[in-house]
Amino acid sequence: MNHVHRSFVAAATAAALVLLGGCGSGGDDATSGGGSASSGTKLAVVATTPEVADFVRTIGGGDVAVTQIIKPNVDPHDYEPTPADIKAIGEAKLVVKNGVGLEEWLDQTIESAGFKGTVVDSSQGVKLREGGHEEEEGHAEEAEAEHAGEEHDPHIWHNPQNAKIMVTNIEKALATADAAHAAAFGKNLTDYAAKLDKLDADNEAAFAxxxxxxxxxxxxxxxxxxxxxxxxxxxxxxxxxxxxxxxxxxxxxxxxxxxxxxxxxxxxxxxxxxxxxxxxxxxxxxxxxxxxxxxxxxxxxxxxxxxxxxxxxxxxxxxxxxxxxxxxxx
Structure with missing residues (x-):
């Protein structure tokens, strides 16, 4: 993202905060299939992308209220946050992101929202690739690479084995935030991991x-x-x-x-x-x-x-x- 674009995002975010006083809850606008971030006593989670939101809904089940920021068929690489996004983030306990630099707009938005909860990077532990070549495991190397101006491929979910790592990270974060429902989250993870293994095997069989x-x-x-x-x-x-x-x-x-x-x-x-x-x-x-x-x-x-x-x-x-x-x- 260039400096002009970053300045625009910052200005737009500041303007949005001014507007928030006159906004409604934004739940309908910001949510896809999971209720607004502040609904009932459910754990309020904001998820950035459609994939991550689906993972959170699947692992969280009925115990989590998921607000999905990016709608289907919207390009995540250059997203502009809305006032409803900022409000939802401000009210959430967890913000779950894809990571690997996909959501360049997120840090500024979290800061503007005054978010005090936990940011969950679902990509932690995924072996990253850059320019078609596998990169080192983990994110210490990723942080160094980003400072060096290198770019890793953020589309990690297209390998179902990476998706298993992502949902494992999400389950751990949900269980930490809501220990009373940890057993349910764990069962959902076990069930879903088996489906991811089947997807992987079916894909391999199709190309074989x-x-x-x-x-x-x-x-x-x-x-x-x-x-x-x-x-x-x-x-x-x-x-x-x-x-x-x-x-x-x-x-x-x-x-x-x-x-x-x-x-x-x-x-x-x-x-x-x-x-x-x-x-x-x-x-x-x-x-x-x-x-x-x-x-x-x-x-x-x-x-x-x-x-x-x-x-x-x-x-x-x-x-x-x-x-x-x-x-x-x-």
Missing amino acids: KIPADQRKLVTNHDAFGYYVERYKLEFVGSVIPSLDTSAELSAKQLTDLVAKIKATGTKAIFTESSLPPKSAEAIAKQAGVKVVGGEDALYGDSLGAPGTPQGTYLGAEEHNTRVIASGLAG
């Missing part, structure tokens, strides 16, 4: 049916690095040449990507639900390959609409594997 030389992936942006590594796919390239969504292909990069698609025999470009498909469609036309999009668009940064199968982490990941495996099989 596809010859190794056909497992070539081109996506809208570089969101599937952990997935590619886990299931031994070949990442050919992305329409947006970046871990976030702000970059654009130069003319040379576009030409190179088209050439690489042709040279590798890649069969399709997969679009993503939270990004416009036009650039992908133009590149696919030049390369002579199909575009996979519409209802088959991948969930790269987001989940589907609440109440749909893809509105959960498990459903979205099952959808991704079904679409990718089908597209690669041709």
Whole structure:
């Protein structure tokens, strides 16, 4: 995030605080499927992304009131907090984030909200990757790398084994904050971890049916690095040449990507639900390959609409594997 953008966020946050005196609870606006942060005697938790919010709801069950900040199909990389977000954070006991720099806007928002609770970084203990290469485990190295200007891939949830680490971190935080319901949280974690293991095994089985030389992936942006590594796919390239969504292909990069698609025999470009498909469609036309999009668009940064199968982490990941495996099989 550049300095101009940071200044804008700070100014917007300050303005929002002035407005808070005249705001309602903001519960309906800020919540997706979990009640407002201040509802009843339930543990009030704010979760930043759709994936993290789904994890908190799953582990917390009926004992936790979850306010989800980022709605489905909203780009998390460049989010602008609302007055309702700030109010919800100020009233919460826990704020759960994805981490790995995905929520650049969060620290300023927490400070503005006067939040006194615990911030839970669900990525703690995940082995991070940078530029397609695995990085050291843990976050002491991550902090040093961030100071050195390096960037790690924040899309950690696309490996179900990383998701297991994330929900374990979340369960520990919930049990610490609400010891009376720790046993329920622990049981929910055990049940969900088994579902994550099944998802992982099903994904591996789906790609095992596809010859190794056909497992070539081109996506809208570089969101599937952990997935590619886990299931031994070949990442050919992305329409947006970046871990976030702000970059654009130069003319040379576009030409190179088209050439690489042709040279590798890649069969399709997969679009993503939270990004416009036009650039992908133009590149696919030049390369002579199909575009996979519409209802088959991948969930790269987001989940589907609440109440749909893809509105959960498990459903979205099952959808991704079904679409990718089908597209690669041709």
